[in-house]
Amino acid sequence: MRPRTLTAAIGTGALALGLGMAGAQDTGPRQATIDPLVAAATATHVASLANDNVIPPVETTAGGTAWLFLDAASHTLSWTVEYAGLTGPATAASFHGPAGAAANAPAVLGLGVQNPIQGSAQLTAEQAAQLDAGQWYISLSTGNNPEGEIRGQVLPVEADAAAAPADDAALMATLMADGQAVYSANCRVCHGGNGEGGNGPELAGYSLLANAQTVISQTINGGGYMPPFGYLDNHSIAAAATYIRNAWGNAFGIVTEAEVAALR
């Protein structure tokens, strides 16, 4: 599971970031105001960094978020990365690729380590295409975990997510990407690759999905001929619920891990 929660609010000119870390020393969300080179409002790509994305996963409650802006014409990439909770000082941070979330790849570009990390670089057309295809990830290392303590796949921000002003676009993009994977592995067989239904009801255009609690409860407990998926962690269920509520023309908003935890 991902032992952290993330909320980010989009402001004008500055970004208010609350990164709440789980654990004994947790004193609640930490508020930092950064003057971002890349504002969440203009981010073309985002990444959510966590220990369980590292292959193999490592033990830490650290987490981080990256907002990136790729200029489509010049292929100039700029980035802001915020992190917290590492087991020691960050020793290296790099983009790696090309690789999807399930594979490792060599470092292609260094980021610097000072928190928040900000910088920019000129990519080749091939590198820009890899980034757009979700084939780059960010890895942050420490002395304890030289091969990476937290990692996050860089994913394009979907136009749909940006169109939902009430929701945090970065969180939405992460949940949609993770949710699509959870859906494909667990739900697609009955509800169809495009939510068209089959052994379960059609989910595309299904107004009942507006009720987040129904979606969460059905996923945790099953019902009718649907098996329970309560063994999935809160993040996976929140991601699957967010995905079915916002894919295929649906637009019912984010489901958070906290909402899932509350219905356990």
Ligand code: HEC
């Ligand atoms: C084995 C087939 C099957 C799988 C796998 C499956 N479902 Fe279902 N699902 C069903 C059936 C059948 C129903 C209708 C249940 C009923 O009659 O109450 C349903 C209903 C639902 C509903 C609507 C509940 C309602 O009250 O109408 C949601 C939301 C849902 N499923 C989500 C999911 C999610 C998310 C997953 C994957 C994590 C999933 N389903 C996996 C068969 C399946």
